[in-house]
Amino acid sequence: MSSKLSLGRAFVAVFWSFLGIRKDSEYQTDITKLTIGQVVFAGIACTLLFIASLVTLVYFVTQKA
């Protein structure tokens, strides 16, 4: 698997980790394909994305008010 695809996979893995669940077969693939660096990068990026989405939500809620 190319590193580009692995990084995409890291984002998917982190997305599921926010919910705290992951299919076992997918998890087994994660631990063989992903490096810790990719997961940490995806984790920080997803956190920033998460903050941005919350700020956007807050923006729209306060606009209506």
Add this chain to the structure above:
Amino acid sequence: MEATHDHAHDDHGHHPTGLVRYFFTTNHKDIGSMYLWFSLIMFFVGGFMALVIRAELFQPGIQIVNPDVFNQLTTIHALVMIFGAVMPAFVGFANWQIPLMVGASDMAFARMNNWSFWLMPPAALLLVGSFLVPGGAAGSGWTLYPPLSIQGGISVDMTILAVHIMGASSIMGSINIVTTILNMRAPGMTLMRMPMFVWTWLITAYLLIAVMPVLAGAVTMLLTDRHFGTHFFNAAGGGDPTMFMHIFWFFGHPEVYIMILPAFGIISHIIPTFARKPLFGYASMVYATSSIALLSFIVWGHHMFTVGMPAAGNLFFMYATMLIAVPTGVKVFNWIATMWKGSMTFETPMLFAVAFVSLFTIGGFSGLVLAITPVDITLHNTYYVVAHFHYVLFSGAIFSIMGGAYYWLPKWTGHMYDEKLGKVHFWLTAISFNITFFPQHFLGLAGMPRRIPDYAPQFTEFNQISSVGAFLLGLSQLIFLYVIIKCIRGGVKAEAKSWEGAEGLEWTVPSPAPYHTFETPPAFH
């Protein structure tokens, strides 16, 4: 899982004896024991302060301590319990267990380990000794908010210095733990095969390294405001006291998780052992722990909904805080799923673990209530908050510490503890804990403010119930002390694998664990 290792020559530790051994030791087990004893002593010191507080609150009016001393007691009780009891206890567990669990011979930086421990007693002396200086101890609350912390006497300086020293100790301890975990694991132990306690401590150590310097910065600015003419937080000089609150809680909220993530790790060992089933959803536990850690950095504003942040700010912190319930709920689900259809027995560690899951969940739910901004504006600074964080920190952090102590005492001492007394200790603690803290929800809902020595007469009954519970709770802890001492002095010989369902490298070494273990890394299957 098994370790192949010859322990025949392990017990010839060439170390000094007597007190000198403890001053100069670089052995992780000695240092772990010192941390644990230190934290137990501080637990009793902080507990004594709590009992004076509860005695004063037994009835309205001022009976035992004057309002200044009351404020000092609430301040130092919190600082002693957080920095002196809970955090060092977890570092003690980390010192004892992490090398044993990952198959390392010791911590990575053994001398620095000694230094991180020996910084703690002077810090404790500064904190507790500050009661003796003119004006008494710091009375600003453990959050050290200005302007009170700028106006206070020399005891505030002592508190600032104590916080600095303990922060330095925590940072050194964390660097040690991260390095040990990342570099000294047994061959074959990949990150995703590490014991949960090791995982939770790895994440906790990163949190500590991230936020302790922030606290150090905040208290340093306080110090310069007090003595060097700066006005960071002094409104009269153009400063902003609200900025202190933001900086403090940027440290303070991750600090809450620093005190609970290792607890999650301990519980994740006890429940599988006594349910005789592997931990349900190991990977999701790791994911949930990481998610909680990341989220902990973006929720600090929920501690200050009443300071006048813009509505958008309040909403952001409300949403972010409520979402922490998701990974936390995953954890609670996994613990229950681990117990589901397990062959459960209820030895003392398991009793504490089951109580942890139920009572911590109550604390989590009341946290969710407080996360709702309009509700928090009503409940802010009431006893509801006091009830909430004691459900999280006592029946959360401290129950896990007690459960963990019972769980690993056979490994540490070589003897089984007195199970009957352990159970008596558990039931007295669990019942008196609820008698103490559950009525405080009602007091808070009825509007009783926290941190006051006197109150309106309508709050009397619930305060009396709470005070009776507190004294029972405090006295019950003497049983804990007795059980530990009795276990150290003798008892039924513990086997290497002290619990039938226990898994992990630490159970492959004899009990008590020899002075030196895993000099040759074990094979981890």
